[in-house]
Amino acid sequence: MKKAVVTFLFFIGIISESQSVKAQSQNCDITKINGGGFSTTIKSVVCNPNNTYTIVLQVSHNGCGGPKCKELSHLSIEAAPGTYSNMSLQVLSGNMKGGNLVVGPNLGSDPFQGFKFDNIKNIGGGKAGVLQIIYTLTSLQSQRISAKAGTNGQIVTFSIADFRYVMNCNGTSCAPLPADSDGDGVPDAQDEFPNDSERAFSNKVAQGTLAFEDLWPFNGDYDFNDMVIEYQLTAITSNSNKVKDIKATFKLRAFGAGFKNGFGFQFGNSTVNQSLITASGSILTEDFIQLGSNGLESGQAVPTVIVFDNAYELMPHPGGGAIGVNTTPGAAYQQPATVTINITFSTASYTIAELNLTGFNPFIFSNQQEEEKFTYPIIRLLHLLI
Incomplete structure (x- = not known):
């Protein structure tokens, strides 16, 4: 049976939050509806050899216009300070312009910390398009994504479970790390002093x-x-x-x-x-x-x-007239x-x-x-x- 998508829209001051039920496709994506024609999809989560995570999100606009479908001004991604790096924004379709990276962690009027791509134009407000965001986290975390258009924050929230689902579904989860009891970076199987971090x-x-x-x-x-x-x-x-x-x-x-x-x-x-x-x-x-x-x-x-x-x-000395020790034949x-x-x-x-x-x-x-x-x-x- 096909799942119905239900959207709830709340207006609080100048920030609104739009949440959707989770839609899971056969290709492991998880998509949530921001509102105003925008949706955000987790496309991939890859655990890297150094135990960091590379995440790919796609933000799409369906081309709707009118007072409820404003032009996008910025995209904000929640992340704990010091945990994110290698942020980039790509245009997959449409004619988006701008998108200057603001490293944060403070993001002005956004109700969370993280990073954002600012001064975006030509997507939303009747202009369809797809944007791709790539970034690296030191650990998976619950994240809000705001597709700010007009006065509407249009926020969706992805849980850690959402990111893990995509990662596990795609088979890109972390391989179990070998045991390292002393934390010196040398696996116990190769460490001759597995409980001593100063010796290996x-x-x-x-x-x-x-x-x-x-x-x-x-x-x-x-x-x-x-x-x-x-x-x-x-x-x-x-x-x-x-x-x-x-x-x-x-x-x-x-x-x-x-x-x-x-x-x-x-x-x-x-x-x-x-x-x-x-x-x-x-x-x-x-x-x-x-x-x-x-x-x-x-x-x-x-x-x-x-x-x-x-x-x-x-x-x-063995005695018996020997000279030295173990140097005289016949001596003890x-x-x-x-x-x-x-x-x-x-x-x-x-x-x-x-x-x-x-x-x-x-x-x-x-x-x-x-x-x-x-x-x-x-x-x-x-x-x-x-």
Whole structure:
């Protein structure tokens, strides 16, 4: 059965409001009658990938004339301030002129806020035509549309349900967003820290084995077994790929030194802001290394981490005349010792490349005489001596 259209017209001051029952066509449109020959149709509602909505309305005039069919002066669209953008007006048929965009949100005599197209001519008052309005909303909302002609506001109201009906009918609704528990923009399925908005990815940056000779550059045995350390550097990065944490794991496997050697490293980028860094996990048993409150070695221009200061405190000597630990054939094997250094940036400001983690500078040092600290990186030694 065909639906009958019933129009109610109310006059209140200079604003009148005309409402119609909803007419739904097979092509998913919803049309409402403004009055004075004007009608407004929701043509499409599309949910965009960024979860905004692009809406297309058409305002039509049937060409009627006379005192009840005045010429259109402006079209006003209700929208909450700050929620609308990309507004445009197109002429689909007829000879409309004007239509200057007024961004709003205040619209003069209109009883709502939003935007409008002003100073319209040549549509209504006996002149048929069809106009198309396109705009984007951050969220669907109930909206009034005024086709102002003469003193008549000629307002229709579309509910959120109306917009959803057109969107769902046309199959242009939003795809369900993947779960993102911490709201950092990285879906839980890809986020290794789904409940931590400052952390998203764990990146294995570098790994290898270091072998040191503690007599270099002086003449010696050059056996490079005075300290043997495996290492792995892992960077925890944010959703913008900036480093929040560094996990540096060092496994002391062997040392054939008579000296009580320690081990540390410097950042590959000497310009990193040390005030952003907090380091923990150092094992210090001697009294000649000074750390700042941030866990870095004091007095260094380059961020410097001391991992341990005496290898003999990490792996016990097997005795029996062995030289060092795990370097003398036939001596008792000692289990390697692992030390993990945790470095956190208060603000994730650097990428992995900017920190130059693969270019980190490892070194050993001795707690013997000052002249025996020749295994320090030269830049570190100079800063300590200044």
